[in-house]
Amino acid sequence: MPLLDRPKTGSSAPLWLAACVVLLFILRCGVGDSSAAETDRLEVAAESGGGVRATAQVFFPAGPAVIHALLADYLHWPELFEVRMRVAELSIRDGVATVDLRIEHPLMPGEHRLITESRTLAHGGLVTDLKGGDFKRYHREWRLHPVEAGNRTRADFELVVEIESMVPDWLVAIAMRQELEAHFRIVKQKALEQSTR
DSSP states (O other), X not given: OOGGGOOOSSOOHHHHHHHHHHHHHHHXXXXXXXXXXXXXXXXXXXXXXXXXXXXXXXXXXXXXXXXXXHHTOGGGGGGGOSSEEEEEEEEEXXXXXXXXXXXXXXXXXXXXXXXXXXXXXXXXXXXXXXXXXXXXEEXXXXXXXXXXXXXXEEEEEEEEEEESXXXXXXXXXXXXXHHHHHHHHHHHHHHHHHHTO
16 A cells, blocks of 8 residues: 555654654753753854954863963964964064964965964953964954853854955855864864863
């Protein structure tokens, strides 16, 4: 007998479907998990005056001290990204880290220079601003907040970039979203490794 011609005898399909929906919700959110509402958020958009702005809220599986140590390990910054880059020069004086990065990006042929200054914020986090190189604007800010008795971190993130390039900002925004998603994933993985040592 074809499936559509089956007699209706109190089918349990609606109950089965409801059970599956509830099970998927439990698996996705967790029962009694205080982090159920804690999901990462990332917004990336071209700015009307030029450049691209990204804002995010990211939850990391380690305390702020671990996250800060990863983000402030300037010599190993390239390990936190999928884009090819290298530290050409690094100096730290009076709490200010000056980093000269050379970046190879598929959107921009050749190697591009980004010179930044980074400082630790008083209430946890880092701010990085453009000092020189092949960029018109560069500002990055991480604000780190302890959650779950300090065992995890909520990071508020902002990045504003404007490149000296003919590449349209909408295309830079698409690439930036993918790169930031990969960056956050790598930092999470390294944070988990650090916190379980």
